[in-house]
Amino acid sequence: MSNVTTQDTAELGEFQFLSGETIPALEVAYETYGDFTGDNAVLVCHALTGSSHVARRPDAGGDTAGQARAWWGDVVGPGKAIDTSEYYVVCANVPGSCYGTTGPASENPETGEPYGTDFPPVTVGDWTRAQRRLLDELGVGRLHAVIGGSVGGMNVLDWLRRYPDDVGRAGAVATAARLDPQCLALDTVARRAITADPNWNDGHYYGGPEPEEGLARARQIGHIMYLSKASMSRKFGRRSAGRETVREEPPDPAAAFFPYREVESYLDYQADKFTDRFDANSYLYLTRAMDDFDLSAGYESDSDALAAFEGELLLLSFTGDWHFTVEQSEALAEACREAGVDVAHHVVESDHGHDAFLVEPEKVGPPLSELLSDGLAGRTITDTEPESEPAETDSFAPVHTSLFSE
Template sequence: MTTTASASVSVGSFEFESGGRIPELEIAYETYGEYTGNNAVLVCHALTGSQQVRGTPDGQGTGWWNEMVGPGKPIDTRKQFVICANVPGSCYGTTGPHSTNPETGEPYGSDFPAVTVGDWTRAQRGLLDHLGIGELRAVVGGSVGGMNALEWAKRYPNRVEKVIPIATSARLDPQLLALSAVSRRAIVSDPAWQGGDYYPNHPDAGLALARQLGHVTYLSKDSMAEKFGRRLADCPPREFGTGDDSSESSPAFAPDPDSYRDVESYLDYQAQKFVKRFDANSYLSLTHAMENYDLAAGCDSDADALADFDGEALVLSISGDWHFTVEQSNRLETAFRDSGAETTHRVIDSDHGHDAFLTEPESVGPPIRRFLEPETGRFAPVHASLFAH
């Protein structure tokens, strides 16, 4: 019998690596399948993802990795016990800037401590301790969730058998740091920002622009050309704003209808959806964690950071991804190999871009399914022949 559980748990007071402390950290999580003692798989969500991997139990909602996790899926919940936790700083149930500070009765806002990927990993460990799960069969994550998975191999190497970092890297390159900085400036330049203490209003226009810039990095040139071309849009331009009458609302903006293209309409649609579901402070909190992550921090090299990990690694990259490139995954593969870990790097052939790890389960799923299959030994070698077409 496969079961789904959605819950939250308090792990008590929590001190962040930045030195800040909150009196209580509530962690929202979901589990799928039955725990048998040696079959736990931790799934780490991407930047604006949530704990809802599979969707709502009543079937009314769709999870962000619905085609990858479930009965008979690549991460098969008939065999694996899957856990996904919303990370600290986010806005899907785990304590973040939008949450009420019990000491003031107001949202934390700008007072919420700076968050790191290490904090996410420590919080997940606290949740697993609460659930009575000692060792993980695998940790898997894409994009910044892949950084989260890497941090597990570095920080808790004796609690992880297998690591699957997907479409990620050991750190952001300067180009992505620059793009992230522009996104941040879009938010803090919105008149509704108010230094981060904007509740109950929201800097929707700034957040919309930040999300649009992010979406451009998730798609490839080929996929954008195929999907949109240079076509003018049939629908009128969309306007952005907070949707209320506050004088501190974000000013609406509307593109010129005579030059409004399909690609703009797509970005506007994505932004409109996003501002309804996400918090600007959370977006900044999580992007800061991604920007500041460096696998080699405190170590001589990436390989040194992974030196205590004696499990197996499956590194997955996407050929059309310029957000996190194949070359960056090559360097991850080298770091794992130099550390002594059994490692396979599989390049997924896709023109879709970075989002292919979410949208192409038919390509991403098979190598993960094979990698998770039981072997005769705990750390049986990963052979490249397992992943032949």
């Protein structure tokens, strides 16, 4: 079987968002990998600031959708856990983003100007509905599987409650049925950093100075959320970054007296890179979509929301992740058991924090590969014990960057 790849944009026509507002034309950027045989389609849902560029493309030749490297290139590809020699993998950029799918930075055909904050509010449900329409365009009916991490995992859960008959197997990685108040609070502060930037201009800053400082601060808050105390201690400690990395202009006069620490240097570097590739309005829209998601909305409970799904669900959580905790995944697993859904909860020992699902493919890949090939195969209990022997890692080269630090 060949490993055909495509990179394209689908024009899906008029689209009504769940808010009730409508745009005259929705374009969705997507990539596909592998050959479609009718029953081998796997939809991969990206995380907050990801793109459709999930796997390495031999024809990409550099940046794709603003990201130099595929965000899950060590999990998706020929011979990888999500094997594109066997499965037809589809990844679509979500509405509201800035990587090819219609969002705030896109031109409003009715005005000829960017939408800005005139763009309709976006929900995770809108992402799912747009993906369903894209798959219809591609001739894909029932999915062999849908897989996603972080808010992409919420996207997976929304598939199970919205289109339960269209999914055979599902993998929800480092996610939860909803955000907890601490994460909601941090997202609020991040958004306020953007809207308080004097260049934000109520979201109509296109063609003028952009709110880069606000977006930079928002991203720094995000990075802190994605790391664990242990990983930050290991990577940075309290070490000085050295004289050669000191910023030319200290943020305040007293700062020149104190050391410029490695953790500060890291956050500044990542913020600078992020403002070069992402749109501030998209960050506002996508974080609000994540904050709004509640699996039980419109249902009596989480179990009620999932009751119509008759396939299999694998949950992966990470011990060092305080953004989406092991306890939240286990609560979701328990809701599945109450609903009679076949579920397995695989707990991964890791101190990488929320980033683990991106930077430890050797731990994420094998359970997903087993899910796709064999289903849960009897693994319908919480697996919290460390494996007696290390998993095979030859196919999963270590990753030293992540989606959050592209």
